Amino acid sequence: MAPLDYGTLGLKALFVKSEGFVLVITINRAKQRNSFGETLPDELIQVFDLADRDDRVRVVVLTAEHTAPAYCSGADISQGWSGLFKPEEKVEGETAHRDSGGQVTLAIYKCRKLTIAAVNGHAVGVGMTALQLPFDIRFVWEGAKLAFPFVRRGINPEATSSYLLPRLLGHSRANALLLTGATLNPTSHLISSLYYEIIPKREDVFPAAFALAKELAENTSQLSVAYSKALLQHPGESIEENHLLDSRAIELLASGQDAAEGALAFKERRPPKFPDTLSKNSSPWYPWWRSMDIKHRKAKL
Amino acid sequence: MAPLDYGTLGLKALFVKSEGFVLVITINRAKQRNSFGETLPDELIQVFDLADRDDRVRVVVLTAEHTAPAYCSGADISQGWSGLFKPEEKVEGETAHRDSGGQVTLAIYKCRKLTIAAVNGHAVGVGMTALQLPFDIRFVWEGAKLAFPFVRRGINPEATSSYLLPRLLGHSRANALLLTGATLNPTSHLISSLYYEIIPKREDVFPAAFALAKELAENTSQLSVAYSKALLQHPGESIEENHLLDSRAIELLASGQDAAEGALAFKERRPPKFPDTLSKNSSPWYPWWRSMDIKHRKAKL
Amino acid sequence: MAPLDYGTLGLKALFVKSEGFVLVITINRAKQRNSFGETLPDELIQVFDLADRDDRVRVVVLTAEHTAPAYCSGADISQGWSGLFKPEEKVEGETAHRDSGGQVTLAIYKCRKLTIAAVNGHAVGVGMTALQLPFDIRFVWEGAKLAFPFVRRGINPEATSSYLLPRLLGHSRANALLLTGATLNPTSHLISSLYYEIIPKREDVFPAAFALAKELAENTSQLSVAYSKALLQHPGESIEENHLLDSRAIELLASGQDAAEGALAFKERRPPKFPDTLSKNSSPWYPWWRSMDIKHRKAKL
Incomplete structure (x- = not known):
């Protein structure tokens, strides 16, 4: 494929930069507390799809500005839940909806490169699920407030978290986190094993993640x-x-x-x-598995 | 459904009390070391089935008197194993038996409300399996002796523990616990992650569990x-x-x-x-899965 | 079956000794750094198959001499990868190969007796996978260097490690270990839960494993x-x-x-x-499951 130029994508919610074999993606919505809204989901899907196909990329790091109010504050529900749904989904009935958190999760999960989340701030809801669980490795700031508030808001855990979290941590901890709607710090025994490393200072989280990314990009x-x-x-x-x-x-x-x-x-x-x-x-044998078609029936691609 | 009155059930092995949205079930067989026998299994099935259907109940807590000899001392095998089997099962052959520990486990596991075990005493055999593993959350007394003696008695782990324990803790720990027939304390690295919280004093286990239950009942x-x-x-x-x-x-x-x-x-x-x-x-879509029929073929319900 | 005499097998890479109900297998290739080569794989398969069928054996312990350079230093790749393949596999195409690490893993995993690995030295590659993951219980020396170098050598994790390691530890840790090609000590939070016990001194690892083996052989x-x-x-x-x-x-x-x-x-x-x-x-009902045939199509047995 022709070399990809991330600079020409016209991204608004993300800042993307290649450093050698490492692609660094920074969430760029500090004024909106890095909430999961507007163009952020679609831009994440777009960039992870490209990173998957771009041979120059060996490791992808997702992070936020360490001065932002949060790594990701979750969906903005100040106007209720309607923002989660597209108008056509409402018309077509209860099987039409495709949760945007799940779509982002799948783009990250299916990316064939190493993926690292550098969680250098608080993380709520989809900021705990789509923006952490599908990654291969997670670094986190020790002071981060981590929250899974779904059952306390009248909805259910999304972004395939009911699939991924028990696989990552086992059901004892995953059930406790999702069913109590817990808010906790990374050092809690319920969640610490989610993380490769827990870093005391916010500003040191990305450098630690990037150092591993660079070492892996050069040696794998x-x-x-x-x-x-x-x-x-x-x-x-x-x-x-x-x-x-x-x-x-x-x-x-x-x-x-x-x-x-x-x-x-x-x-x-x-x-x-x-x-x-x-x-x-790569061999024609790979991929060897079949995937279920999850596209919305009116999707163009 | 009409409001349920747990007081009219004529329970002998359990003491049941509603406190707001929380249903508290206390094992009431201290003189029998809270062994898993007589009417206890059937009463547990009955109460968890009712709690599942009773809209007033949001959280169920199972506990024992903290002065009892044990949270649950397991099955009473002083007369051998015949007490585990019903006469008709013996007649009908080797596929007729339905382990009572498994039946209790399934009633708890299928209860759609939050379930919490407050393990405020020693726990042996089915007291470790049916009375702990199907719950969403477990509190435990730090001094409790916890035992999985199956392979040391000539039988196998029951009550679906070979399914649940590896899912809860991973196979590294689950295999070690079940295959060595271990007796250990909750702070052992092999089992500590089974518990939401390990409490130093017996008398503080139920209050801690109840406080979480009450908070969850009010806010989920x-x-x-x-x-x-x-x-x-x-x-x-x-x-x-x-x-x-x-x-x-x-x-x-x-x-x-x-x-x-x-x-x-x-x-x-x-x-x-x-x-x-x-x-x-609830939507007609829920439940979306199919369940295997596990009823005994002569069961009336 | 007739009593088996392990002494007449003519083993070269292993030293095998019965001690009561415990069968102790010691890797005997210290001069080759206990590398996984020559007759070692086939001898391991042979001995675990016999131990499975020998009623006198209740527990099998695999270990190395604690003075050897390693518990197992992995495959010897000083001459490249061709040593992994048999000539006929190369002729027959890409579905003919059966990884010898996986064959050893399956022989250990299918052994119906208790199996314990006493990892009293460094372990690399197949020394981490086939020679540890299929066991029921693992003891390890605190000073052991443990390495999963696959992605750093241009190959993939083998010996069914992509199946076993996530089941043993959960995906959070298994992914981190396999995808970074980590080298680490047993006390790292990423791997410590793989072990039943971490022992400070090399020479104390086998005695601790053997003591548990003996106790289990007598009481299970x-x-x-x-x-x-x-x-x-x-x-x-x-x-x-x-x-x-x-x-x-x-x-x-x-x-x-x-x-x-x-x-x-x-x-x-x-x-x-x-x-x-x-x-x-044993009952005719056991085994109750079906196994996939994984024999090479020209295998004689």
Whole structure:
């Protein structure tokens, strides 16, 4: 594909910058407390879709300005819930709605690159779900207030959080968080295992996340990461099926240039330079799973 | 439905009391070390079934007298195992038995209200499984001896514990607990994440659980809780299916009175007063999943 | 079956010794840094298959010499990846390969006896996956370096680790470990819950594991352990199915000699002597699940 230029996308809610193999996305709605509204959901979907396809990108970091009132303050419900719905959905009935938090979650979850959330501020509702749970790794500010207020507002947890949170933390903690509508700090035993690292100062959260991102971008294989994420998300129905899947992935990857370079660099005790890319070197076998069609029936794409 | 009067049920093994929206169930068999026998299983099934249907109930707390010898000392096997089986099951062969621990577990697990176990004493066998694992939240006394003795008695873990415990804690800890037949304290790293809070004094366990129950009963929506529990228990087969399910739930709930009140109360910075109830305001779509029939083939209901 | 004599197997990579009901397997390749190569994989499969069928064995412990350079240093890739593949697999195409790490994993995972890994040294790659994840319980030396380097070598996690690790620890930690290619110590919050116990000194790891093995061998029922492992590995598709399965297991086990002895020994406050064995006393119902055929199509067995 032709190189992508994120600068020409005309984004309003996001500020996007390439730094080597790392794409840094910063939420740019501090005046709206970084609420999940206006163009933010669609821009996130657009950028993660592009990052997925852009061979130059190996790691994506989502963060906010550390001086903003919040990492993400959730949906703005000061005018009620109607803002969540598009007019045509209301007309077409109860199966027409596609939650925008879930759409953003899926764009992040399906991105084949490493994804890191640098949660350098408070996070509420969809700021806890779509903007954290689908990422591979999460850094967080120790002082952040984290809230799952759904059952205290008369709605239900969204953005596939009832699927993702129990898988990430186990049901003991996930049930407690979602069913009590908890507000808590990252050091609470109920939520601490969601995070790769808990950072004392707000301003240090992004630098820590970016340092890991840079190290991973330089030392991991794009194909390895994509196949590994796929195995974790689609491990097969049984341990036997998983054995067939990871065997086939090994068979394919071990004959590639990245594996040759990986072994050689290890032998020569030097950092690797992985040449393979998803657009050029992925196998037709990948993806090996089927996905359910979740598009709205009038969607154009 | 007509208001239920728990006082007229003629319960022997339980003491049941309504306190506002909270139903408090106390095991009343201290002289039998709160063993899981006689009428206790059937009474638990009866009360959780009623609590499920009683719109006045928003939270159910199960506890014991904190002066009893145990929260629950398990099944009484001083006369061997025959007490576990009903005579007709023995006649009908090996597929006829329905473990009473599992029946109690299912009644608690399927209760659509918030459920809290206040484990203010020792717990053995079915006292660890049926009387703890299906609850949404567990409080425990720090000094409680907790035991899973199945493999040390010649039987297997029951009451669906081989399903629930790995989901709650992950297989690393669940396997260790069930396969070693461990006896341990709540602070052990193998089991501590089962608990919402570990309380130093026995007499403080129920008050802590009740305080949370009361707060939740006053500030959560009955419909939100029921739909959230259902999404956690029946999240769909994939993240895509979960997205369709939580989108449809949001579509339904957001147009209800509870969501309107939730948004308004939040805006007005006051506690909400949620009017919706399961019997009046639930959608025909809910429940969206199919359940396997597990009734004994000669069961009358 | 006739008593098995492990001494006549002609093993080279393993040293195997029976101590009462405990079978101790020691990796015997210190000069090759206990790398996963030559006859080691096939010998592990052979011994775990025998241990599964040998009624005298109740617990299997895998360990290394605590003076060896590593518990297992992983595959030897100094000559590249071709050593992973058999010549006929290369000819037959990309579905022919069966990863040897996965084959070893499955032999350990399917062993119906209690299995304990005593990780008394560093562990890399397949030394973290096949030689740890399929075990029921893991002990580890606090100073061990633990590494999952797959994405840093151009390949993917193997030996069914993308299936087992998330089940053991949850996806939050499993994703972080596998997708960053982490090297870390057992006390890291990302991995500590993989271990039953973390032991300060290398030389104390095996004795601690063996003490637990001996205690379990003497005090647990062989049938109970096998049925419990089966319920944990094959819990059914739903809580209702699990209820039917554990009810049927209880019905079968409670009428056996082990359960009678278990109840009697408990009543008499003495250690049990369990007489039942898998070859004589297991039900035709067990195993109740179907397994996918994963044999290579030209395999002779």
